[in-house]
Amino acid sequence: MKKTFIALALPAAVLALQACTMSSSASDPDKMTAEVIKSSFVDRGIAKLDRLNPDPANAACAAAEVAGQPIDANLAKSIEEANLKSVQWPSDGKFLGDWKQGEKIAQSGKGMTWKDKLDSVNGGNCYNCHQISKQEISFGTIGPSLYNYGKLRGVTDPNSAASKAIVEYTWGKIWNPRAYSACSQMPRAGHNGVLTQAQVQHIMALLLDPQSPVNQ
Amino acid sequence: MKLIRKNVVALVVLALAAGQAMAQKSASDSIAEYRAMLQDGNPAELFEMHGEELWKQKRGPKNASLEQCDLGKGAGVVKGAFVELPRFFADTGRVQDLESRLLTCMQTLQGIDTSSVSTRTFGKGETANITALATWIAAESRGQRMNLPQDHAKERVMYEVGKRLFFQRGGTHDFSCATCHSSEGKRIRLQDLPDLTKNPGDGIGFAAWPAYRVGNGQMWSMQHRINDCYRQQRFPEPKFGSDATIALGVYMGVNAKGAESIAPAIKR
Numbered sequence: 001m002k003k004t005f006i007a008l009a010l011p012a013a014v015l016a017l018q019a020c021t022m023s024s025s026a027s028d029p030d031k032m033t034a035e036v037i038k039s040s041f042v043d044r045g046i047a048k049l050d051r052l053n054p055d056p057a058n059a060a061c062a063a064a065e066v067a068g069q070p071i072d073a074n075l076a077k078s079i080e081e082a083n084l085k086s087v088q089w090p091s092d093g094k095f096l097g098d099w100k101q102g103e104k105i106a107q108s109g110k111g112m113t114w115k116d117k118l119d120s121v122n123g124g125n126c127y128n129c130h131q132i133s134k135q136e137i138s139f140g141t142i143g144p145s146l147y148n149y150g151k152l153r154g155v156t157d158p159n160s161a162a163s164k165a166i167v168e169y170t171w172g173k174i175w176n177p178r179a180y181s182a183c184s185q186m187p188r189a190g191h192n193g194v195l196t197q198a199q200v201q202h203i204m205a206l207l208l209d210p211q212s213p214v215n216q
Numbered sequence: 217m218k219l220i221r222k223n224v225v226a227l228v229v230l231a232l233a234a235g236q237a238m239a240q241k242s243a244s245d246s247i248a249e250y251r252a253m254l255q256d257g258n259p260a261e262l263f264e265m266h267g268e269e270l271w272k273q274k275r276g277p278k279n280a281s282l283e284q285c286d287l288g289k290g291a292g293v294v295k296g297a298f299v300e301l302p303r304f305f306a307d308t309g310r311v312q313d314l315e316s317r318l319l320t321c322m323q324t325l326q327g328i329d330t331s332s333v334s335t336r337t338f339g340k341g342e343t344a345n346i347t348a349l350a351t352w353i354a355a356e357s358r359g360q361r362m363n364l365p366q367d368h369a370k371e372r373v374m375y376e377v378g379k380r381l382f383f384q385r386g387g388t389h390d391f392s393c394a395t396c397h398s399s400e401g402k403r404i405r406l407q408d409l410p411d412l413t414k415n416p417g418d419g420i421g422f423a424a425w426p427a428y429r430v431g432n433g434q435m436w437s438m439q440h441r442i443n444d445c446y447r448q449q450r451f452p453e454p455k456f457g458s459d460a461t462i463a464l465g466v467y468m469g470v471n472a473k474g475a476e477s478i479a480p481a482i483k484r
Contacts, residue, residue: 029373041453042453059385065398140403
């Protein structure tokens with residue numbers, strides 16, 4: 001949990017580039033926004049002000065959105081590389097846990113708000129944005145449908161050599177989606193300590209276990 | 217109070233009936249139908265009545281009503297004020313939204329101690345009074361179109377600040393307002409999400425709040441709505457009437473230019 005806001009060590013050149021783009025246009029509103037943030041927010045419960053500490057990738061992606069332009073391609077590449085390097089692969093070598101527990105984690109949107117306790121079990125928020133199993137009709141559409149996720153990718157045995165690449169990609173995507181898409185809207189569930197390694201393993205099973213309802 | 221309880225019972229019955237009907241139809245059709253049913257008996261009317269009383273009632277150490285409060289269109293002008301807020305006020309030198317402006321008027325005209333007004337007291341005491349006042353004031357502009365001024369430099373800068381806050385990513389989940397509200401036709405679970413980067417349509421988004429929330433039986437002001445968005449974003453808390461909440465109001469309100477206000481609306 002303590003690793004929640006590890007700043008990614010991006011190359012200094014990238015930071016300099018970003019500082020350049022930030023100050024070139026509309027520097028006053030940027031400055032004023034920083035002042036407004038400082039004067040407007042307060043700690044509440046577990047949601048402390050450090051949650052607003054600048055994160056270089058977040059700032060770069062937001063600045064691009066404000067400008068209505070895609071993020072610089074080289075900057076995007078360096079963000080992705082740095083994030084891919086920081087992915088923690090399963091320490092016990094197991095990529096898949098129990099899909100039944102994964103379904104429960106995917107259903108839950110709980111945890112980490114100012115009303116929650118520090119020791120509460122966090123949910124994955126998955127159904128808020130994705131279709132996953134066919135049985136759950138209450139799903140969001142911000143992210144793509146994940147129904148038949150493993151089946152569509154030809155995963156018949158997640159432990160096989162043939163499945164290795166997609167299994168690893170899926171782990172990396174859940175752990176830290178920025179490893180593959182610099183400005184992904186998806187939370188960095190593993191990297192930011194939203195989900196534990198065991199919880200990620202269970203969600204992996206929900207998506208990739210041939211027995212999971214997702215792949216029926 | 218009897219009337220309130222009766223209405224709440226009726227709403228619960230309606231909600232249950234709608235819940236059963238829902239199984240047979242597509243979920244979003246049923247939700248739209250359910251909302252239409254509820255619109256006939258919107259409990260927001262009770263808050264409107266209370267708000268109007270509060271506006272006219274002599275209160276506070278100065279034993280004065282709010283009838284001389286300037287909501288932007290001159291002292292005492294209520295009709296049409298809602299669809300032009302937030303805006304710049306020369307007397308405070310600030311851009312203010314409806315709730316923060318009411319706070320100013322309660323302090324200056326009535327001498328009321330508003331130190332208890334905060335996000336921690338939504339639904340209670342003077343904070344609840346501000347919500348009731350906002351509900352009535354919004355209702356007085358029902359059917360008018362959003363038309364926030366952008367003439368003053370501070371109004372324009374608050375729009376730019378609001379835009380930056382809208383896209384600011386943070387918290388444990390890297391969420392921003394834009395995560396949910398920057399493209400058309402998206403849902404979170406079954407809840408439709410308005411695209412607030414432009415006019416989302418009549419009575420949608422900024423043009424709907426204050427609103428009565430059936431799910432928890434509470435009347436929510438825009439301050440409350442934004443507060444709960446930030447909670448779900450896992451951000452720390454924006455203070456009541458803080459510049460961040462006002463700047464977001466300017467951004468959403470200006471983007472919604474031309475949208476018909478249906479506030480106070482009724483929500484699930």
